[in-house]
Amino acid sequence: MKILVVGGGGREHAIIRALKKNPQCSDIWCAPGNGGISYDAHCVDIKATDLEKMVEFAAAEKFDYVVVAQDDPLALGMVDALAEKGIPAFGPNKAAARIEASKVFSKNLMKKYGIPTADYETFDDPAKAMEYILARGKYPVVIKADGLALGKGVLICEDEAAARDGLKEIMEDKKFGDSGNHVVVEEFLTGPEVSVLSFADGKTLKPMVSSMDHKRALDNDQGLNTGGMGTVAPNPYYTPQVAQRCMEEIFLPTMAAMEAEGCPFKGCLYFGLMLTPDGPKVIEYNCRFGDPETQVVLPLLESDLFTIMQACTNGTLADTPVEFSQGAAACVILASGGYPLSYPKGKEITGLTKGQLEGSDVTVYHAGTALKEGTLITSGGRVLGVTATADTLPKALELAYAASEKIHFEGAHKRTDIGRRALKALEK
Numbered sequence: 001m002k003i004l005v006v007g008g009g010g011r012e013h014a015i016i017r018a019l020k021k022n023p024q025c026s027d028i029w030c031a032p033g034n035g036g037i038s039y040d041a042h043c044v045d046i047k048a049t050d051l052e053k054m055v056e057f058a059a060a061e062k063f064d065y066v067v068v069a070q071d072d073p074l075a076l077g078m079v080d081a082l083a084e085k086g087i088p089a090f091g092p093n094k095a096a097a098r099i100e101a102s103k104v105f106s107k108n109l110m111k112k113y114g115i116p117t118a119d120y121e122t123f124d125d126p127a128k129a130m131e132y133i134l135a136r137g138k139y140p141v142v143i144k145a146d147g148l149a150l151g152k153g154v155l156i157c158e159d160e161a162a163a164r165d166g167l168k169e170i171m172e173d174k175k176f177g178d179s180g181n182h183v184v185v186e187e188f189l190t191g192p193e194v195s196v197l198s199f200a201d202g203k204t205l206k207p208m209v210s211s212m213d214h215k216r217a218l219d220n221d222q223g224l225n226t227g228g229m230g231t232v233a234p235n236p237y238y239t240p241q242v243a244q245r246c247m248e249e250i251f252l253p254t255m256a257a258m259e260a261e262g263c264p265f266k267g268c269l270y271f272g273l274m275l276t277p278d279g280p281k282v283i284e285y286n287c288r289f290g291d292p293e294t295q296v297v298l299p300l301l302e303s304d305l306f307t308i309m310q311a312c313t314n315g316t317l318a319d320t321p322v323e324f325s326q327g328a329a330a331c332v333i334l335a336s337g338g339y340p341l342s343y344p345k346g347k348e349i350t351g352l353t354k355g356q357l358e359g360s361d362v363t364v365y366h367a368g369t370a371l372k373e374g375t376l377i378t379s380g381g382r383v384l385g386v387t388a389t390a391d392t393l394p395k396a397l398e399l400a401y402a403a404s405e406k407i408h409f410e411g412a413h414k415r416t417d418i419g420r421r422a423l424k425a426l427e428k
């Protein structure tokens, strides 16, 4: 089977590694991929957002299956365009990808179908948005740009002045581009956050093992929001009782809502949940695997990923087993100094042989690496995701941290408290 994975980060690396466990997946390609991924797949330098070129390439090279892993090509309709060429793909079509690509769409969907989420209103006029914030008079208040803003289009405003500044930044200064033409103003929720990725075939949904992301750049959840500095799975706050409630109140209603709206969801549906004192609520949906959640979720998948992905495409997920091991996984991100603001690139990475730690069971997923004349160098903000699995979370964390000490590049930064909150929850 000739398979193309679209994207080029740690998530795509984890997907490729999981696909490779199936001997059928003998010929894996990745576009654009990265330095470390090139040890596991043929990388082709096509931008994930270059829809036309990608589809042309997939057709010319006669791929049997394409996995569109990244959000923007999904939002642009890459799965639809591939289908027109007769190429089956994993991921939602353009209409279904709106569940992530438009916060206005997803919030209205939740309101219409009674799916628990933060109270909100949507606005396209900054003055009206401010009037609403003043009338509610509750702080902090959350302001979200409508479109894809790489997880950065969310402002938590502590007071009136911050809300005014926030609206100006998003709607007038267009800090997040056109995604700021519309905003969602919503209630600030509290509680532990849980990420639940699920497989979906349009009708059936099967959740994966839960996970916990660590979004802030610095220890103790300080510093700026990032794409994610580390993850653990499973998430101890996600008890069987919570899981059942989420299935009944959130997961199944979301699948039914998407079907009723004429855009059944196929692919990986990601639920970003907050376990509030009033029960679990949706913070956000993503229309794709999370990054770095995938790096801890897929290593625990015992069933065959390729079989499941095809079942999602073909609508046969109900008959396809999705089993996870009882163990735990931890991923520690090594980032470039300065991330998520500006950071240097091109730093030599040492400690790895062909991208991995020699003689170790720990896997190094590459996010921002490149090969320059055979030498691995940094090329992004998040550089590597060092991931260990073990019977227990403490053991997985110990293994991942010990392994991360063996890898070096100038200015490398990691959080030292990944999983600490999860461990505390386990002690209770």
Ligand code: AMP
Residues within 6 Å of the ligand: 118, 142, 151, 152, 153, 154, 186, 187, 188, 189, 190, 193, 215, 272, 283, 284
């Ligand atoms: P999002 O891009 O929607 O996932 O938001 C990024 C982060 O902002 C989330 O992971 C939360 O930590 C936080 N956040 C978003 N919406 C809310 C909310 N309504 N209440 C509290 N925190 C929120």
Ligand code: GLY
Residues within 6 Å of the ligand: 151, 213, 227, 228, 286, 289, 290, 291, 292, 293
């Ligand atoms: N880790 C959060 C995301 O993938 O959006």
